[in-house]
Amino acid sequence: DQQVKQNSPSLSVQEGRISILNCDYTNSMFDYFLWYKKYPAEGPTFLISISSIKDKNEDGRFTVFLNKSAKHLSLHIVPSQPGDSAVYFCAASSNSGYELNFGKGTSLLVTP
Amino acid sequence: KAGVTQTPRYLIKTRGQQVTLSCSPISGHRSVSWYQQTPGQGLQFLFEYFSETQRNKGNFPGRFSGRQFSNSRSEMNVSTLELGDSALYLCASSPGAGRPYEQYFGPGTRLTVT
Secondary structure, three states, X not given: OOOEEOOOOEEEEEOOOOEEEEEEEOOOOEEEEEEEEEOOOOOOEEXXXXXXXXXXXXXXXXXXEEEOOOOEEEEEEOOOOHHHOEEEEEEEEEOXXXXXXXXXXXXXXXXX | OOOOEEEOOEEEEOOXXXXXXXXXXXXXXXXXXXXXXXXXXXXXXXXXXXXXXXXXXXXXXOOEEEEEOOOOOEEEEEOOOOHHHOEEEEEEEEOOOOOOOOOEEOOOEEEEEO
């Protein structure tokens, strides 16, 4: 049963515009959320995280928003750059476990 | 600091054989987790070790096992390989003490079962 869902398998955005990647979760016990970026032939790279006590966290061009009531989070990349083209994974964890529960990923393509 | 290293990077095995994959975490990290990535299922948690103890296990059959050594290096073993075990196996490390924590991934071992 997929507890973290990324319903858009792919997204194409023009360079300089905003990229918005979405993620939904079903487990109300999740209290920590992370975004990872993955290039082919490499392992996922940690991007940004957010605790459930916050609704927004920024790090440079990356901002993550959390809506707990809707069990929804999103990653905003502004401005998007061609080097951002990769697969983005949303992940969540709960206080009762030590694993990360991943979505299936969204492939982002930023075109010049 | 050096990142997470995994060996071998690529492996081809035959059905019924067994395989051992190795992971060296980031220096100072005491937690090691293993994940299986397949096109259909995405990234799925296998197990996590901290100070040589398995703290959590995912929903995989007993053919999948692991261990952690006193230097935090970890191995995972898959016995009686099946075609469906073909996947990218990723190892991740983290400090492991307290929450929240982020996990840092290695490049993975690509296992192909024929």
